[in-house]
Amino acid sequence: MATARTAAFAVGNIVTLATVPYERKLRMTDITIDNSGGSADHIIYFRDDVTIDPSIGTPAGSSQTLIRAQYPVPKGLMLVIKADELREKEFLGTLKCYADSADPNCLTVVDYEYF
Amino acid sequence: MIIELAKLFGKADISVRPEDVLAKKGSWFKFSSQFPNSANFAWASGRTFEVAADPVLVKFPVALKLPGSDYQLLDLSNQNVPNMTSPPGISGTLQAYPAQTGVLYEIAIGLHKGNYFVQLYVPKNQYVYTVGSNAIFPDISNQYYRYLGAKRPDDSPDRSPLWKLYAIYSQTAFILAPFVDGVDFEKVTIDFYINKCPLREVLAKSMQAQAAALAPTQTPLGAVIPAIPTGAKVIDDSRWEQMQDKATLIEWYTEMQSF
Numbered sequence: 450m451a452t453a454r455t456a457a458f459a460v461g462n463i464v465t466l467a468t469v470p471y472e473r474k475l476r477m478t479d480i481t482i483d484n485s486g487g488s489a490d491h492i493i494y495f496r497d498d499v500t501i502d503p504s505i506g507t508p509a510g511s512s513q514t515l516i517r518a519q520y521p522v523p524k525g526l527m528l529v530i531k532a533d534e535l536r537e538k539e540f541l542g543t544l545k546c547y548a549d550s551a552d553p554n555c556l557t558v559v560d561y562e563y564f
Numbered sequence: 565m566i567i568e569l570a571k572l573f574g575k576a577d578i579s580v581r582p583e584d585v586l587a588k589k590g591s592w593f594k595f596s597s598q599f600p601n602s603a604n605f606a607w608a609s610g611r612t613f614e615v616a617a618d619p620v621l622v623k624f625p626v627a628l629k630l631p632g633s634d635y636q637l638l639d640l641s642n643q644n645v646p647n648m649t650s651p652p653g654i655s656g657t658l659q660a661y662p663a664q665t666g667v668l669y670e671i672a673i674g675l676h677k678g679n680y681f682v683q684l685y686v687p688k689n690q691y692v693y694t695v696g697s698n699a700i701f702p703d704i705s706n707q708y709y710r711y712l713g714a715k716r717p718d719d720s721p722d723r724s725p726l727w728k729l730y731a732i733y734s735q736t737a738f739i740l741a742p743f744v745d746g747v748d749f750e751k752v753t754i755d756f757y758i759n760k761c762p763l764r765e766v767l768a769k770s771m772q773a774q775a776a777a778l779a780p781t782q783t784p785l786g787a788v789i790p791a792i793p794t795g796a797k798v799i800d801d802s803r804w805e806q807m808q809d810k811a812t813l814i815e816w817y818t819e820m821q822s823f
Contacts, residue, residue, distance in 0.1 A: 472625040472753045499629055501749060502654055506634040513749060541629050541751040
């Protein structure tokens with residue numbers, strides 16, 4: 450189990466939380482988004498950046514940016530999401546996080562595991 | 565050439581580790597006489613061996629990130645040298661076969677959980693898990709028949725692999741075709757547990773005498789018997805006969821597709 454923490458960086462300032470090992474996948478086990486001291490409502494996005502290998506149908510492969518989860522968090526509140534709701538969200542490449550707008554007082558903490 | 569432990573249906577539960585189902589020192593193997601008597605296979609064709617020393621187990625994880633409704637071919641043989649700057653299976657072959665005669669690689673296949681299935685060909689486009697009728701076959705491009713004989717991860721889980729392939733030097737290529745099914749993208753991870761078994765031929769006393777008299781000429785039945793290999797183990801005929809039933813039979817690939 451590992452933990453990553455970041456402030457709410459806006460689109461364009463995407464934060465890498467974890468790079469998934471070659472033969473594993475990643476699932477988040479706990480997310481806490483603390484917007485109690487934030488300056489505005491926010492939407493926090495969790496994105497999977499993955500390089501798809503060549504296949505028979507797509508011999509050149511491809512690069513994909515897949516939004517696996519997004520959570521709105523009103524100003525002044527804290528959102529906690531537990532493992533049961535995150536179990537099906539699998540990350541194949543790199544777990545990245547960003548927000549709809551930057552806010553140093555809106556903090557996101559993610560626990561995750563490889564499997 | 566292939567062994568698959570059937571899943572136990574009903575209430576039975578099984579959990580095995582790779583080392584529980586793999587050959588050990590002293591395990592016996594019997595190669596079918598359908599192995600050609602050509603240069604690369606004459607040492608094994610129709611002969612019986614035991615594992616001469618403790619095998620060495622090599623785990624080889626191979627992961628492919630593939631798009632949905634698409635697949636890739638994984639060639640386990642040593643035919644084409646891969647580029648090590650690419651992920652295994654993307655360029656060249658997996659090199660999962662022995663590089664010399666006298667060695668057997670027992671390869672247990674562990675499939676990590678995911679939305680995919682695997683078809684097996686020996687060699688490419690020759691189906692193993694199919695029915696006898698020529699009317700249908702596991703065509704991976706066919707939306708209905710791609711599932712015929714397909715293996716899902718719970719058929720041979722990565723922590724309890726139940727599906728084994730056997731390979732000797734220069735043998736016909738096993739081709740795995742993992743197909744991603746029902747999701748946009750998937751990481752297909754297959755653990756190959758390669759159990760490297762050095763072999764020593766086992767002869768019955770009567771066979772030794774016969775071979776010594778005839779080698780390297782033809783036997784009355786027409787099979788060529790090369791000279792007795794150095795280090796062959798000679799045992800009593802009765803024990804040799806007894807062990808024939810306990811030895812794992814390794815078939816030539818055409819035998820698996822002929823019925």
